[in-house]
Structures are given as structure tokens and as C-alpha cells.
Amino acid sequence: MSTLLEVDSISVSFDGFRAINNLSLTVPDTGLRAIIGPNGAGKTTFMDVVTGKTRPDSGRVLWGDGAMNLVGLSESRIARLGLGRKFQRPTVFEAQSVAENLDMALRNPRNPFRVLFAKRTPEDRTRVEAIAEEIGLVSHLGRRAGELSHGQKQWLEIGMLLAQDPRLLLVDEPAAGMTVGEREHTTDLLGRAAKTRAVVVVEHDMEFVRRLDCRVTVLHEGRVLAEGSLDHVTSDQDVIDVYLGR
Template sequence: MTILQSLANRDRVFDFLIPDPSPVDVRHGPILYLEDVSVSFDGFKAINDLNLTIDDGELRCIIGPNGAGKTTMMDIITGKTRPDHGQVWFGSRHNLLTMNEPEIATLGIGRKFQKPTVFEALSVFENLELAMSADKRVMPTLVARLSGEARDRIDEVLEMIGLQTERDRAAGILSHGQKQWLEIGMLLMQRPRLLLVDEPVAGMTEQEMERTGELLTSLAGKQSVVVVEHDMGFVRSIARKVTVLHQGSVLAEGSMDQVSSDPRVVEVYLGEES
């Protein structure tokens, strides 16, 4: 029995537990569009006239040296940081610079930070249940009972993240890799259209890295996925298109073979890896 069930009136079924379809319109362009975006902190230009587009259903890898602006870029997209100038659009209708963080998340942009943040005392199932896009006011949460459709959604996500056999285990005893997958699953419960993933394989075993690559590539097409990562072997294994950031702007873009053979990329970034 789940946390919500234990407090539920068994005759109640709350349809608000099932999120509405995303209102994002991508019929006339990319799902994410950044134009001439700049932001400075104490005189340091963290983002410098950045131009970037992400297509609907695309898997994009973002690489670059420390200080290239990768985290700041994600902060701008999610509303944590406001740029000094530029435009940031989600689909053709939603100006993200006019929205706050909760509004952007509700619109369909999910972000996974490097360190997994799961509820360790709760089971895998309960973590997914609580993450479901829903009315978060106290009383509805206390009395809500999962509908059949909501249970099906949790089962679907459990299968996607490969944790079906761990559904009743406490999240705190999962491996590092499994916690990362669970957090991705918690984001997927909210049906994001765009998923921002920061260094997903840091600290993982080779087997966990391989499984993570399979998970992220399986999501492409269903969601747009932007992966920021330093492990070049992992990037090569999943990359379809790679964007290299340097000093807050795009240095190079293309396939992994194209960017890894670009002398500018070798000089400022890949040379550090050898």
C-alpha cells in the first residue's frame, strides 16, 4: 500500500493526477530557441551572445571546458537566471524570459542535476507516485487515490528506467546509478517535453553508464533531451549532434567526429582529455 493510498478514501479517484498534454507548439520551428543570449556576473560574461536551437524529439549533447557556460545556460532555460539580453522561446508561443521557475517546469521542461535527489526513506514506487504531476495542495494529496491510468503510468516509467524489480525497495539502498535512473523517472512522471540532464554518468560503473546511454537514447523522439557531459566516451556512444560551448558561446556544432576533429575544439577542450 502506498503513502497516498493509506490516507485515501477508496471510492475517490482523482483525474488531476494525470497531467494534461503539453501546450507547446512546435509546428513552425524548434522546441527550444535561444538567440543572442548574454549574462554577466560581476563583470564576467558567463554567456556571450549564445545562439542555440533544439528540435522536437532531438537528443543533443553539450560539451565544453569548465566555465564554458553550460550550467548557466541551463539556469537560463529553467528560469533560475535572467539574462541581460536575448530571447529564449519554448516552442513558438512561450517566451521563457517572462516566466518563473514553477511556470517553466509546469510548461514541460524538466531538469536533472548531477547529484540525484530522491526520497531515500520511500520506495521506488512511492518516489514516482509523489513526483507525478498533480495538484500539490495539502488536502488533495492526503486523500488522493491512484487511478488505474496513474498506476499504468508508474508501471510504464518503471519499465523505461529498468527498476521494475526494485519498485518496493527503499530508494536509499539503491546503487548510485539506480538513483540516477529513479530521478530521471521522477521527471518523466511529469511528462516533460524537454529534459535537461547534467552529467548523468558521473560516478557510475561501466555497466551503469551503458544502461544510462540506452535509457537516454530511448527517450529521444518521445522527449527532447539535452545532455551536458564531460565523459567523451559516453558522449560518443549516444551523440547524434554535439554542441561545444566555449566562453559562453557556441564554438562548434555537428557530429562527434566533426567536432572532435575541429582544431579549435582540440585546442580549448579535447586537448585537456588526452
């Protein structure tokens, strides 16, 4: 399995506070990775650096075969390279239908006016229906996104990212506010997505992480504290002391 993303010796400071401290980690081109850690561990800043929202003080973010350093590139340029990010709070077009949300997200060569007014092609319809089937919303295609439950909106936003065919999907706390059934569906959805791309999930819910059944990275004070299976990291005394014991 080849490396898709390599974060190499990244450091970030905000007004003297070291949010990321010489952080290094790699993400393979397919599969799931969970990132956990206490508040202030650097999880959000890590995602901000990778997606170009925050420029690090030092270090590199290497993409693909390592020939491209993402540091200094714009957020839009990085997104076009194949990085999709889902924030904790779902952001969908609530006045539009599920189908319209997915259609607008399709990775087609359209300018903004064509996105709003172009007619969907048969290929578009087929792709939208396939994504809706994948995320469990095929029976809601004609429904306004604003009428969906919180969990369904989360799935729709994941579907909108999948429509753009990203190589790496960054997902921030997807289980927050979900019912037990919705969390189970979400883990299954992310697991299927990770068969053909890399999926990195930042999460606090340990039961959700356990269901993901993936490699776990624990961050603390902006650096990697432990890595391995969930059982391995949760038995690490340092992890217990700084995170699980709280």
C-alpha cells in the same frame, strides 16, 4: 522537425565575468543533443537561463512555436510548460519507496496534501509500473530509494521527470560516478526518451557522448565554438586547442 527551444542572443554576466556571450542555439522538438566544453564554458548557466533560475542581461529564450519568451517567467511556470531538469546529484525521497517516488512525481492535479495522502488509482499504478519498466527499476518498486545504487537513483530521478511528461529534458552529467554497465543503461534510457521529446545532455565523458550518437554542441567562453557529430567537433582545431588538448 520543428523547433521546440530557441536561445536567441543570450548574454549573462556575473560581477563583470561574461558567463554567456551572445549565445544562440536551437533545439528541435525530439531527439538528443549533447553539450560539452571546458569548465567555465557556460554550460550550467545555459541551463539556469532556460529553466528560469538565472535571468539574462539580454536576449530571448523562445519556447514552442516561438510565441512565448521564457525570460522573466518563474522556474515553476517554466516547469509547468514542460521543461524538466535533472541535476548532477540525484535528488530523490530516500525514505520513500521507488513506487512512492514515481507516484508523487505523476503530473496529476493534486495539492501537496493530496500528494502525500491520496490513494493511488489503477491508472496511477499502471503508469508507475510502465515508467519503472522503462527505467529498469520494475523489480525495485517496493524498495526504499535510499537503498538504491548511485546509478539506480539517477534512473529513478529521470523516471520522476518522465512521470511529469516533459517536452524538454535537461540532464546534467548523468554518467558521473556510474559503472560501465550503468552508463550503457543510461544512454539507452535517454535515447528511448528522446524518441518522443527533446533531451539535452551536458556531459564531460566523451565515451558516454559517443554512445549517445547525437548532435554535439561545444561551448567555450559562453558561446558556441563548434557543432556537429562528435567526430566533426573533436577534429576541429579550435576545440582541440581549448578543450580536448587540456
